[in-house]
Amino acid sequence: MSEVILLAVTGVGLGAIYFLVASGLSLIYGLMHVLNFAHGVFLTLGAFLGLEVAQRLGASTWTGFAVSLLVGALAGAAFAALTERVLVQKLYNRHIEQVLVTVGLGLAAVALFDGIWGTDPRFPRGPAWLSETTTIGGANIPNIVFVAIISAAAVLAAVVLFLKHTRYGMIIRAGVENRAMVTALGIDVRNAFTLVFTIGGAAAGIGGVLASHHFGYVSPMLGQTLLIFAFIVTVIGGLGSLIGAAVASVLVALLQQFANFYLWGTGDFAVVILLALVLLTRPSGLMGRKA
Amino acid sequence: MTPAPVPETAAPGAVVGSGEHILSVRGLTAHVAGQQVVEHVDLEVAATGVTALLGRNGVGKTSTIKAVMGLIGRTGRIDLAGQDISGLPTHKVAQLGVGYVPEDREVFSALTVSENLRIAERPGHAHQYDLVYDLFPELKQRAGQAAGTLSGGQQQMVSLARALLNDNRVLLVDEPTKGLAPRLVQEVGQVLARAAEVVPVLLVEQNLQVVRELAQHAVVLTGGRSVHHGAAAAFLNDPELTQRLLGVSTGAEGSV
Ligand SMILES: Nc1ncnc2c1ncn2[C@@H]1O[C@H](COP(=O)(O)OP(=O)(O)O)[C@@H](O)[C@H]1O
Numbered sequence: 152m153s154e155v156i157l158l159a160v161t162g163v164g165l166g167a168i169y170f171l172v173a174s175g176l177s178l179i180y181g182l183m184h185v186l187n188f189a190h191g192v193f194l195t196l197g198a199f200l201g202l203e204v205a206q207r208l209g210a211s212t213w214t215g216f217a218v219s220l221l222v223g224a225l226a227g228a229a230f231a232a233l234t235e236r237v238l239v240q241k242l243y244n245r246h247i248e249q250v251l252v253t254v255g256l257g258l259a260a261v262a263l264f265d266g267i268w269g270t271d272p273r274f275p276r277g278p279a280w281l282s283e284t285t286t287i288g289g290a291n292i293p294n295i296v297f298v299a300i301i302s303a304a305a306v307l308a309a310v311v312l313f314l315k316h317t318r319y320g321m322i323i324r325a326g327v328e329n330r331a332m333v334t335a336l337g338i339d340v341r342n343a344f345t346l347v348f349t350i351g352g353a354a355a356g357i358g359g360v361l362a363s364h365h366f367g368y369v370s371p372m373l374g375q376t377l378l379i380f381a382f383i384v385t386v387i388g389g390l391g392s393l394i395g396a397a398v399a400s401v402l403v404a405l406l407q408q409f410a411n412f413y414l415w416g417t418g419d420f421a422v423v424i425l426l427a428l429v430l431l432t433r434p435s436g437l438m439g440r441k442a
Numbered sequence: 443m444t445p446a447p448v449p450e451t452a453a454p455g456a457v458v459g460s461g462e463h464i465l466s467v468r469g470l471t472a473h474v475a476g477q478q479v480v481e482h483v484d485l486e487v488a489a490t491g492v493t494a495l496l497g498r499n500g501v502g503k504t505s506t507i508k509a510v511m512g513l514i515g516r517t518g519r520i521d522l523a524g525q526d527i528s529g530l531p532t533h534k535v536a537q538l539g540v541g542y543v544p545e546d547r548e549v550f551s552a553l554t555v556s557e558n559l560r561i562a563e564r565p566g567h568a569h570q571y572d573l574v575y576d577l578f579p580e581l582k583q584r585a586g587q588a589a590g591t592l593s594g595g596q597q598q599m600v601s602l603a604r605a606l607l608n609d610n611r612v613l614l615v616d617e618p619t620k621g622l623a624p625r626l627v628q629e630v631g632q633v634l635a636r637a638a639e640v641v642p643v644l645l646v647e648q649n650l651q652v653v654r655e656l657a658q659h660a661v662v663l664t665g666g667r668s669v670h671h672g673a674a675a676a677f678l679n680d681p682e683l684t685q686r687l688l689g690v691s692t693g694a695e696g697s698v
Pocket residue numbers: 474475477479497498499500501502503504505506
């Protein structure tokens with residue numbers, strides 16, 4: 152029983168990290184029809200800069216940890232906004248080129264991180280409490296898992312509130328559904344494009360700092376490795392659906408955890424099977440709009 | 443059916459002189475996915491009243507309107523009150539005061555009725571909520587309802603309301619009565635008549651009775667080309683012309 156609880160709670164924790172990457176991917180695809188293959192590097196930059204800042208402020212202090220989350224969010228947001236303005240927006244409506252440029256940026260940024268931080272992983276330290284465990288139903292759960300879950304839930308709530316209650320949020324929701332009609336009402340959707348990249352980059356940056364503590368390391372490849380699962384999550388949840396991304400993140404991570412433990416390490420395989428099943432039975436994803 | 447009144451401005455064969463146009467299109471071509479869907483359209487939208495854009499299915503009426511909005515690639519000259527807008531992106535065209543009511547309503551189904559109106563509010567304009575709710579009291583009652591759950595007629599009201607909310611210089615209205623019950627066709631016709639008192643309208647409409655009641659001028663397309671310009675009544679009263687260009691015979695007494 153304690154085994155199941157451990158797997159379930161850590162699964163939700165992993166799902167929280169997936170969600171922080173997938174939320175931005177899903178919003179960006181929904182509004183702009185761009186598959187952003189550079190999204191993982193926003194996460195990696197957030198993780199590295201978060202780690203650098205935490206070390207300078209005192210890695211084991213809560214202030215250091217909190218500031219590293221903030222810096223991770225800002226770094227991811229700034230990198231993403233710049234990417235959108237400088238690269239993606241110049242290729243407005245040329246989707247193939249937009250995708251290619253994000254692939255290129257992903258490769259170039261990883262090489263850049265290699266150059267700055269080296270190819271060997273770095274090991275972040277955080278407040279001691281983070282690496283201790285809390286016992287629930289006999290299962291000893293690392294505290295970082297709770298922090299990841301709460302952070303992802305807070306990001307989800309903040310983005311939902313933003314989408315529901317601000318004019319830009321309304322424009323993004325309308326644009327996901329029918330971008331042409333939004334422009335025909337006199338709205339320059341390009342500002343909304345930059346905004347979804349910025350929000351997605353911030354979430355990924357937070358995800359980077361949390362992932363580095365969750366997995367215990369940062370490497371230049373960290374983000375792009377997580378990106379693969381985030382893409383799967385985004386497709387299963389339904390491209391463009393934030394809630395779909397949240398549900399699918401948890402679903403995928405739980406499946407992965409349980410299959411790894413009970414089915415001889417076949418977690419990744421099980422996820423691909425789930426992806427295939429969803430694509431065959433519900434091509435637009437669990438919560439995607441009908442094509 | 444009773445004969446529809448023929449508007450006084452529509453003297454048979456009258457062509458509106460230049461300077462009385464809010465919108466003027468010259469040599470318009472348009473393409474979708476590399477395919478030419480508008481080959482050569484000239485048209486003028488009169489500065490007052492309703493100009494009808496007519497033609498059989500697939501002749502390029504919708505494409506012409508989309509080209510004016512900049513929603514599809516186009517060449518040619520498009521002047522709005524003397525200003526060339528043919529190179530402008532869609533949002534700039536709209537900001538200059540072109541209201542668009544698309545063929546399939548295109549309300550934002552996940553947004554509420556009131557959000558569909560709020561998103562249409564153009565900054566720096568007065569927003570005519572009084573007019574909109576006076577024309578469509580139902581929209582006020584259903585303000586909080588998701589637009590996707592509305593009936594076709596109600597969605598058409600939302601789509602019209604979005605365009606009527608701002609002080610536009612011209613409205614482009616594409617088949618507003620399509621698929622509506624007769625009572626709603628009448629209602630939409632009345633709304634357009636009222637709108638046309640203050641803003642000129644370019645109207646694509648298959649229901650010729652509605653055209654007869656509303657339009658003073660008509661432009662007719664066949665195969666992506668404009669082939670007839672003139673007074674709406676004169677056109678509709680010419681059975682040979684309507685048979686040849688629209689494939690329907692309209693009696694001279696308005697029995698469309
Ligand atoms: N998205 C599209 N892709 C390819 N062809 C299109 C598309 N939209 C319209 N067309 C073609 O363009 C022509 C004009 O269509 P349209 O402007 O919708 O005509 P109308 O509104 O007069 O019925 C038609 O032959 C139609 O098949």
